[in-house]
Amino acid sequence: MNSVIKVRSLHKKFGKVHAVRGIDLAVERGSVYGLIGPNGAGKTTVLRMLVDIIRPTSGSVSVLGHAPRSSRPGLRRRIGYLPGELRLNERTSGASLLRHLADISGPVAPGVTDELAERLDLDLRRPVRTLSKGNRQKLGLIQAFMHRPELLILDEPTSGLDPLVQREFLALVREAREAGQTVLLSSHVLSEIQHSADLAAVLAQGRIVAEGGIASLRLTGTSRVRGLLSGTTVEEVREALAGPDRVDDLEDLDLHSIGEDQVGFSGVLRGQADPLVKSLSRFTVRDLTIEEPDLEETVLSLYEHTGDAS
Template structure:
């Protein structure tokens, strides 16, 4: 099956600044693909090139089997897009605005606009200029989803949405995938990526520094370990655990007959477990980090764009 999006050695320069550097990505049809990275990593630039809003300096792009530079309106009607900085205004009601977009984007199934508005708790009778930021964002979500396009490109789509609406938005993404649509989701809300994405790519300074499913990105990440040991000598356990190279932030405290151990483990946890197994363990907690911790380790120090921290 032809990938929904295929990027080959994609590069974008702004003068001396390289926003995207030799980017290779292949996004399979019918999947949710998460794109994450710090401000200035190149996420928004990449999405804009995919949509032919800006042109690459080098490299090739294929979107739904076509070159977006030549696909024209017919290709754009097959894509639903939420920009990172959504600007909507005007005296028209939300309903009239969406009716206009429906004429531009192509056929919309009868009742679809109302169904989406109900799911997002959006009042379509109010003028657009009178809507709050969150309700304008809901309007943007409806216009992207309403014609059920083969491809959805979503740049920070839940900005301004309250938690309940965010949850419903995630259901919209999974519903779209179940219908066979492809979703490219760029987000700083890493829980969104964890809950919806099939594959994740991490961008840093315009390059992919990691790619895989969410579970694979968590492998090798740090773990928090807390244990209670009965009738154990503090100095002995401190010496045993302190000798393990993967153990850091070690704290060993005695309390009555119990020794409390707290440590950070990076990588293989088996050596620590084997040390603890020589003692009587009365409680043990091993906390796997969420995706955010894993991603931050991949980034190192987040880069800052030349635009004061905004995504390039």
């Protein structure tokens, strides 16, 4: 495999604001790569530098073997780009707009735009000015995918989409990868990256704080747990969690009595749920919830584990 995107020591400053701080990045051909981080982490700035909307303060960028700042229109036609802030000509219909964009981006096979519109449930006859945020986002996705580019660069691609359309988008990403296309997408939604990307980088404050395979990033290793047990006491539950099946990875544990014989609990689980379930199996479990933490909490955890928690 060879790198479709190569970024080395990339910096971007806007006056006194250091938005991107020395990022190194390589995206291999035929892969799906995710950039994940909270709003303001630097994701959009990185993507805009890849398509030469803005230029680096320092560092090097190569996209499809070329430097974006010296590239010609031929390079841009090999890329499908969806910006985070989508601005469309509102004085035309969706179909007319896509025909105009097809003249710019390159050949679009007959029937492709109609097929994509059907899959995303978008009426292309409607004027752009009448479209909701979600339908405008669908139009943006169609223009990015329709000419089947070698490289797709997608900034927050599911913003404004309902869950069914989000699922269809993930199917489009899988199909693009199977066809040999390369996809770089950004998101602040953990599950979106987990369900679509082969590799990912976590950005915070303009830096990559973790990078690698999805499983290795501990994105799925930290969960919030809470529950309700009956027929027991706080002391008995505490002893069970410290017993033979002790749960070493349960942190910030809060145990509290509810009525005479019920105990509520909550905590952060860093690891597998199996030891916790075994420890609680001796009690009557009235309720047990294990949920993904929000992104801010996960990024803070990654800071702690990489020594960047300054």
